[in-house]
Amino acid sequence: MDSRSWPCPPCGEIREFVQPPCADGHTDDGGDCPEWACADCGAALLIGNVAATSATVWARVAA
Numbered sequence: 127m128d129s130r131s132w133p134c135p136p137c138g139e140i141r142e143f144v145q146p147p148c149a150d151g152h153t154d155d156g157g158d159c160p161e162w163a164c165a166d167c168g169a170a171l172l173i174g175n176v177a178a179t180s181a182t183v184w185a186r187v188a189a
């Protein structure tokens with residue numbers, strides 16, 4: 127399974143995210159599902175939100 131490292135808001139630090147099986151039909155037409163889940167706490171992240179979320183968590187981690 128593919129995985130990515132992103133800042134996780136609930137965890138407050140970098141976590142590994144995995145892509146769960148899509149239940150919303152995003153991949154029905156061969157597209158990519160934008161949903162990723164934190165392997166540690168299970169929080170769901172949408173790829174479109176990653177940039178904004180990352181900035182928030184990076185600021186918190188740096189504080």
Ligand SMILES: [Zn+2]
Pocket residue numbers: 148149150151152153159160161
């Ligand atoms: Zn999906």
Ligand SMILES: [Zn+2]
Pocket residue numbers: 134135136137141164165166167168169
């Ligand atoms: Zn997490």
